[in-house]
Amino acid sequence: MSKGNDRQFHRLLEFIGSEMDFESGFYNDAYLDRRITARMRRTDTETYREYKRLLERDDGEREQLLDSLSINVTGFFRNPEAWEHLRPVLRDLTAENRRVRLWSAPSADGREPYSAAMLALDDPEVDDSRIEITGTDINADILREARRGTYETSQTTDIAEELAPLDDYSEYVEEDGNTFRVRDNVTDMVTFQQHDLIRGDPKRDFDLVFCRNLLIYIDTEYKVPIFETIRGSLREGGYLMIGMTETLPTECRDAFEPVDKQHRIYRRV
Ligand SMILES: C[S@@+](CC[C@H](N)C(=O)[O-])C[C@H]1O[C@@H](n2cnc3c(N)ncnc32)[C@H](O)[C@@H]1O
Known part of the structure; x- marks a missing residue:
């Protein structure tokens, strides 16, 4: 099943921006979509709208999503x-x-x-x-x-x-x-x-x-x-x-x- 349309995706980003204090506007949509879709799979949600509802009621999921969005992969002597x-x-x-x-x-x-x-x-x-x-x-x-x-x-x-x-x-x-x-x-x-x-x-x-x-x-x-x-x-x-x-x-x-x-x-x- 499709994850929903562009409008639902941008509503979700607006929610993440205003309620979760994450500057989603800096990042490219493909990157954000990959991270959000991965969390949707883990939480068995099928559409962006459903996932937004989950975020509205579940503090734990808000934290998990923020963790997965913070692009902090690094290492000593990377490359x-x-x-x-x-x-x-x-x-x-x-x-x-x-x-x-x-x-x-x-x-x-x-x-x-x-x-x-x-x-x-x-x-x-x-x-x-x-x-x-x-x-x-x-x-x-x-x-x-x-x-x-x-x-x-x-x-x-x-x-x-x-x-x-x-x-x-x-x-x-x-x-x-x-x-x-x-x-x-x-x-x-x-x-x-x-x-x-x-x-x-x-x-x-x-x-x-x-x-x-x-x-x-x-x-x-x-x-x-x-x-x-x-x-x-x-x-x-x-x-x-x-x-x-x-x-x-x-x-x-x-x-x-x-x-x-x-x-x-x-x-x-
Ligand atoms: C993938 S890490 C890169 C770390 C290191 N340079 C490396 O190559 O391993 C990206 C970092 O960028 C930081 N970051 C994201 N947006 C930023 C911004 N507008 N200004 C400064 N740092 C930012 C994140 O907090 C994250 O720690």
Whole structure:
């Protein structure tokens, strides 16, 4: 049976926006539909209208849906081959500048900015004492997890495997059974703040911005404001790294030149 029409789908999104405080307008409909349909299957509801009624009466389902919509999948050294190609960038940046500022936007639970810190500490040709890292995200709860810096191996996440690009990860995390706590030598290099890449102001004078795996979920019209924020936050010649399955919007291609196209590393013109 069909899940209902477009109007029902948009009514459902309106409800999610007004009653559940979720900015559905930023995300593309196909992504939202996939997540909502998955919850409909789990709850045996067949139409958007029926699912909206379920949300109206069931707090638990509201929470489950929000969980499934919050696009916070992340990991240490996500796409390890891309991190390998970042090494020469970090080497050059620390050789040429006394202070090197990195921004992980969005940082999710911190594993991306901590990976950058670990890579810098681990590479003998990178002067880690020159590096400062900022991690930002729109989600305050996820930033609390990031500051805590403690991660669990579970059925779906293998933290030891994520850390495999490092020769000896015990220098950077303390392992206790399934729990991994990021050590102070790493956390000391990173600070976290809340920031919205679409509506927030640009920052200033960053040498390298990571903006990975957010654009894939975002509606086309919000991609340009995100790139404007990033461009304004980078110094001239500063680097940008995007996700391995992402591309620069055509409108922004003049502002960045590729450094390593295959690994999605660019430079502000
Ligand atoms: C899939 S994670 C990507 C994390 C990391 N960069 C990576 O590649 O693993 C996407 C993150 O974007 C955050 N996010 C969503 N909309 C945002 C916005 N407008 N501004 C900043 N962060 C946002 C979400 O809270 C989520 O933590």
